[in-house]
Amino acid sequence: MAKHFNLTLHVWRQKNAKCDGKFVEYPAENISPDMSFLEMLDVVNEGLIRKGEEPIAFDHDCREGICGTCGMVVNGRPHGPKERTTTCQLHMRSFKDGDNITLEPWRAEAFPVLKDLMVDRGAFDRIIAAGGFISAPTGSPQDANALPIPKENADLAMDAAACIGCAACVAACPNASAMLFVSAKISQLALLPQGQPERYLRVRDMIAQMDAEEFGTCTNHGECETACPKGIKMENIARMNRDFIKASLTYRPATIGGGAG
Amino acid sequence: MELNSRIPDGPIEKKWDNHKFDLKLVNPANKRKYKVLVVGSGLAGGAAAASLAELGYEVECFCYQDSPRRAHSIAAQGGINAAKNYHNDGDSVRRLFYDTVKGGDFRAREANVHRLAEVSNNIIDQCVGQGVPFAREYGGLLDNRSFGGAQVSRTFYARGQTGQQLLLGAYQALQRQVGLGTVKMFARHEMHELIVVDGVAKGIVTRDMVTGEIKSHLADAVCLATGGYGNTMYLATYAKGCNGTAIWRAHKKGAAFANPCFTQIHPTCIPVTGDHQSKLTLMSESLRNDGRIWVPKKKEDCGKPASQIPEDDRDYYLERKYPSYGNLAPRDIASRAAKQVCDDGRGIGETGLGVYLDFDAAIKRLGANKIEEKYGNLFEMYERITDENPYKTPMRIFPATHYTMGGLWVDYNLMSTIPGLFVLGEANFSDHGANRLGASALMQGLADGYFVIPYTIGGYLAGIKPGSRIKAEDPAVKAAEQYVSDRVAKLFAINGKETPTHFHRELGKVMWEFCGMGRNEAGLKKALQLIPQIREEFWKNLRIPGSGADVNQSLELAGRVADFLEIGELMCLDALERRESCGGHFREEWQTEEGEALRDDENFCHVAAWEHKGEGQTPVRHVEPLSFENVHLATRSYK
Structure with missing residues (x-):
């Protein structure tokens, strides 16, 4: 088994589109390099829920890099440091023990923040x-090879x-x-x-x-x-x-x- | 409960044609007076919503994702079947029909499958017309590849992203209607209840996942196209949000649930790495066109790197056991064979739960460039997840839950046992029997959405007076809304200690162990004891922070897990009662000497449709007998 490690997250928390947001620091402990980035966030969120705190909201769905639902700015780069890789396909082996990671939502006037890292x-x-x-319209086309x-x-x-x-x-x-x-x-x-x-x-x-x-x-x-x-x-x-x-x-x-x- | 399949009379080739003519039509000027709700925006739902709006109906479409373009149909990789016979290799509607009935191990309805094969060709035409960039040959004509369970090349594909491209085609058709104002789209809305008045479906209640608003939507007919319930297993190739809530609500309101135990375990997924795992990723079946599956012959070789195991010490077990289909044996058979070699102690990787999918021979034969052209994006995805390069070392794969053939019972018109409630795509049960062949899910979703429901819903609506929708003040509407808000309040009120995921994971372990690739009476009985215990613990010890008047992903998940905890029980009950092996349902007590599924056609050549009898009551099992007049019942052989 690969060695587990610890990180510090600086996460943008924002209640909804009307409220102001701010960065909040969270430890991410005992992280396996085989975890995906979102699985690392799952671990942090499970801990928050058990403490009765609201988990970090982020959009995600297929976790295979095809649905396009996920996405956050990781250390200033959309989807994080790895080229041609969505956030869900980013794996923790791209990080090392003691790293600080800053997480922000997509920032654009056209995409209002709905909550934390989730935008519209x-x-x-x-x-x-x-x-x-x-x-x-359904039913009208000619043969596909025409x-x-x-x-x-x-x-x-x-x-x-x-x-x-x-x-x-x-x-x-x-x-x-x-x-x-x-x-x-x-x-x-x-x-x-x-x-x-x-x-x-x-x-x-x-x-x-x-x-x-x-x-x-x-x-x-x-x-x-x-x-x-x-x-x-x-x-x-x-x-x-x-x-x-x-x-x-x-x-x-x-x-x-x-x-x- | 009456299960009238409404299969039209006449020879099988004529049934659909005759039926289309016999169905009543709705006058074009009247169509706009009817409102149809479509829940789900994947291939079935997206195609249905767009096509119904094109016909002139007023349509509202709902999805839990932030956009209809993200439905999980998008993740389908390999392709879509159609009986075009463009390659002159002997394909025909009849052969696609035959392969699908046989592939489903004789547990699907012949008439439905034949219709599916008939419209398969229209689907390809429709998608090309929409601008779906299918793979082409240098002459500009469409390319095909082979998929499991067939000996012809009938699979159309768009690189390794066929589902994505087909879905975007349907999504664009849907958005066109949204732009024209004929479809009202509700993204980030989840259906929580079906409104039934005098036994007829009249609307739904949704929760707005951004504002928390609980609201009813009233209509003349409701279509559920909400996909499968495979996430009951927790680890599956489904998207994280896929859930069984809509069909389960409908089931509790009177829709029969057919063959819930028929789940597909796909043979080629990336193996589990640890407890943190949140989902499993599929590697397309198309890889089996060129990849060879093997494990070491000797247990002691399992720890060695693949390159150090000489050719003679490798067991290409699919090629050995099924010489005529080889690595393209159907999914249920390939999965079971992988389980058998792993049970035998010859599995590879850290966990011993894995087999190799090796491209070495194909790379030598065709060159790495050709392999990259065919599978490049899949190889990249594999490397991203595992940090291993499949051009150099063989892929490691293992079976995982991928699809549910079971679903709400529907008649030939795709209508459930609740009049006015139609069920499309993976959410219904009708076409795949006990095992779905590769590249058939996309075909069925689009067939239902583009070419079946636009006809059959007209037949239903023509019998309803325009403008006879119920009013928002109706007591049934108020009661349904109250039920949904009470349930949300009930989930918050538990205020225990554990997360929704914790319970989901616990359920998944039980399901995979006792209702997965191998099932037996003792295990299923144990699962039927364990699941109610987990459910009880869930309702005692769940914790959801935050409020319901806001984005709350814990609340969303908790609601879905609460339903999985009930669906899982029904799956186990159905698996227990089906005392035979067929397709993906493998009861260990019923197998041949060679370990193949042993059907019992005398007692189980039927659909089992379960009726909900109330909370805490045992559901009742009804039977729809299946008759095979065109494809004769035979033991499936792929040898």
């Missing part, structure tokens, strides 16, 4: 609802589609920009033939919603790409910008009564 990312859902889809898609495009679309919507990109960005997230969806759908009919409408609508949610703008710091646990690339932002410029230049209002019959 509803803005992301609203951006998708504004246009992050292909309108393909439209061949070059493997290269399918693979690039998949690269972009791998986004888990965790919002680490926003937390990492000095401008709290959501452009990596938004551009990943725009890229995925723009790379596929099925996404063409709504391509320019989509980019306009999604960006309008992104702005309405008060996310900042990209100024090419590249922090988002470094923080992304799924390796989503900034080239998606370039692709989105290209489409957005084209959409803006070629914009024509919908024909009134165009489809009436």
